[in-house]
Amino acid sequence: xxxxxxxxxxxxxxxxxxxxxxxxxxxxxxxxxxxxxxxxxxxxxxxxxxxxxxxxxxxxxxxxxxxxxxxxxxxxxxxxxxxxxxxxxxxxxxx
Amino acid sequence: xxxxxxxxxxxxxxxxxxxxxxxxxxxxxxxxxxxxxxxxxxxxxxxxxxxxxxxxxxxxxxxxxxxxxxxxxxxxxxxxxxxxxxxxxxxxxxxxxxxxxxxxxxxxxxxxxxxxxxxxxxxxxxxxxxxxxxxxxxxxxxxxxxxxxxxxxxxxxxxxxxxxxxxxxxxxxxxxxxxxxxxxxxxxxxxxxxxxxxxxxxxxxxxxxxxxxxxxxxxxxxxxxxxxxxxxxxxxxxxxxxxxxxxxxxxxxxxxxxxxxxxxxxxxxxxxxxxxxxxxxxxxxxxxxxxxxxxxxxxxxxxxxxxxxxxxxxxxxxxxxxxxxxxxxxxxxxxxxxxxxxxxxxxxxxxxxxxxxxxxxxxxxxxxxxxxxxxxxxxxxxxxxxxxxxxxxxxxxxxxxxxxxxxxxxxxxxxxxxxxxxxxxxxxxxxxxxxxxxxxxxxxxxxxxxxxxxxxxxxxxxxxxxxxxxxxxxxx
Numbered sequence: 055x056x057x058x059x060x061x062x063x064x065x066x067x068x069x070x071x072x073x074x075x076x077x078x079x080x081x082x083x084x085x086x087x088x089x090x091x092x093x094x095x096x097x098x099x100x101x102x103x104x105x106x107x108x109x110x111x112x113x114x115x116x117x118x119x120x121x122x123x124x125x126x127x128x129x130x131x132x133x134x135x136x137x138x139x140x141x142x143x144x145x146x147x148x149x
Numbered sequence: 150x151x152x153x154x155x156x157x158x159x160x161x162x163x164x165x166x167x168x169x170x171x172x173x174x175x176x177x178x179x180x181x182x183x184x185x186x187x188x189x190x191x192x193x194x195x196x197x198x199x200x201x202x203x204x205x206x207x208x209x210x211x212x213x214x215x216x217x218x219x220x221x222x223x224x225x226x227x228x229x230x231x232x233x234x235x236x237x238x239x240x241x242x243x244x245x246x247x248x249x250x251x252x253x254x255x256x257x258x259x260x261x262x263x264x265x266x267x268x269x270x271x272x273x274x275x276x277x278x279x280x281x282x283x284x285x286x287x288x289x290x291x292x293x294x295x296x297x298x299x300x301x302x303x304x305x306x307x308x309x310x311x312x313x314x315x316x317x318x319x320x321x322x323x324x325x326x327x328x329x330x331x332x333x334x335x336x337x338x339x340x341x342x343x344x345x346x347x348x349x350x351x352x353x354x355x356x357x358x359x360x361x362x363x364x365x366x367x368x369x370x371x372x373x374x375x376x377x378x379x380x381x382x383x384x385x386x387x388x389x390x391x392x393x394x395x396x397x398x399x400x401x402x403x404x405x406x407x408x409x410x411x412x413x414x415x416x417x418x419x420x421x422x423x424x425x426x427x428x429x430x431x432x433x434x435x436x437x438x439x440x441x442x443x444x445x446x447x448x449x450x451x452x453x454x455x456x457x458x459x460x461x462x463x464x465x466x467x468x469x470x471x472x473x474x475x476x477x478x479x480x481x482x483x484x485x486x487x488x489x490x491x492x493x494x495x496x497x498x499x500x501x502x503x504x505x506x507x508x509x510x511x512x513x514x515x516x517x518x519x520x521x522x523x524x525x526x527x528x529x530x531x532x533x534x535x536x537x538x539x540x541x542x543x544x545x546x547x548x549x550x551x552x553x554x555x556x557x558x559x560x561x562x563x564x565x566x567x568x569x570x571x572x573x574x575x576x577x578x579x580x581x582x583x584x585x586x587x588x589x590x591x592x593x594x595x596x597x598x599x600x601x602x603x604x605x606x607x608x609x610x611x612x613x614x615x616x617x618x619x620x621x622x623x624x625x
Contacts, residue, residue: 122173
């Protein structure tokens, strides 16, 4: 399965990645190679194999429902480019 | 053309755990912005999720309550999209292996008939934060207190056929999660939210029409209104020769219309994949049976019991079990006054009318259950008549004094003294010779009139039974 430039652009848009016109073709080739590897893997007969959701065959551990974190807002907001009235400010988002 | 409507609901309830779904940050409503948003909730690099056991138990509780299949193995997935109130850039949810599978619940329609609505699934996922667009010129303010709070998304089968059924379904869900004590489910605060999928098709058609989704409706009333206005809109579109577009819409309560949320609908592509930071969650039979053993009595079972134990009508039992608080209130009154039937009449009658008039919940009732029980006890032991009790009830709203004190203070005690009643009866006989004669001639209806006159004379305080008896004796 080969990927063309427009599909690369769509995937990049969904992932919010900027890929320049010049790089697009190279990226398309590399993804196509990866897809070829996947095709190859899919030719293996897995009929009797139970699909795994995780590479580790281990079960999730659970956490007791207790509050272990304290309020660090002031410290954490020094990491943000902008904050006001306790809110993190971002460029305006409206649908 | 005659149309029929197909509705499916996606309801999010916020699970009332102490901490968040994947972190030990507090998860309370109404905290100052971002005071419940720590390194994991902000998606700082290197942080990892640890699953909250209580959220899992709550989801299983819900599943058992609606007779659903419980997924012994559930898997978390990432749903990828970009929005500033979702710092990780993905929401952790359950796509193919939800914790709760197929179940069902029964709703009661207005005419009293029951209908079973299927629940397709219920999955655990995390909430997003909140964006505020108003006060910051050119910028949006982000509050991440809600980010990472546990949600249960409950998806119905498309088996709902009108707005009233949708509301009945939603109210039933509300009642169940509150009985289970897994969520406050307060729509106005967002701890219960509802997305509605609506489509219409010509009556008799088996294929589904194109549906629209109305997002984030925040009251029962608006759910009903939004659905009705959307049905009309879709009919008009089709009857004008157009086609319904699959899109997300929002309900504008002021104008009572739905409007498109996106002018150009970009097909959502969430690129789901299994969440590599979390392992599959596996629960065994003993985990499930321990939760089953702790399930409270649910609305349907309670209603059945009320009908059996207290000989209540289907309707009264339904009203009294609609919310857990209502049922508790009623049971307290019934237990303390020793007469369930009278208790049911008072709670569904005068009390409910009072609450409805003032737009109050039972928990806000100005009359506590013990006071109402005392009032009913005084009717039972003949201290006051049922009619006078209504006067006492009115007084109780303004006067915090004890029921007995009010009765005493206002001189409302029932007159049971035979001498006094005899005087009343004699007076009535003397004043109404014509009616007395009619009664003597066998016109039985007149007795009621004469009893009424005596009651009036006593300002309602005479014991009607005694009045009745004495009149009979004297007019032979």
